[in-house]
């Protein structure tokens with residue numbers, strides 16, 4: 001099942017399918033830890049798994 005509202009460009013992730021994510025859920029954290037990010041580059045998907 002594709003998460004239709006989760007667009008993703010990480011094409012080497014096992015959950016990636018034609019520009020979208022097909023994981024059942026995802027976890028996104030602040031890059032480097034903590035609870036606040038200044039912009040999107042400071043966030044990261046923890047659900048990523050390499051193909």
Ligand code: SF4
Nearest residue numbers: 008013015016021045
């Ligand atoms: S798990 Fe994360 S990195 Fe992988 S396709 Fe989904 S949103 Fe992208």
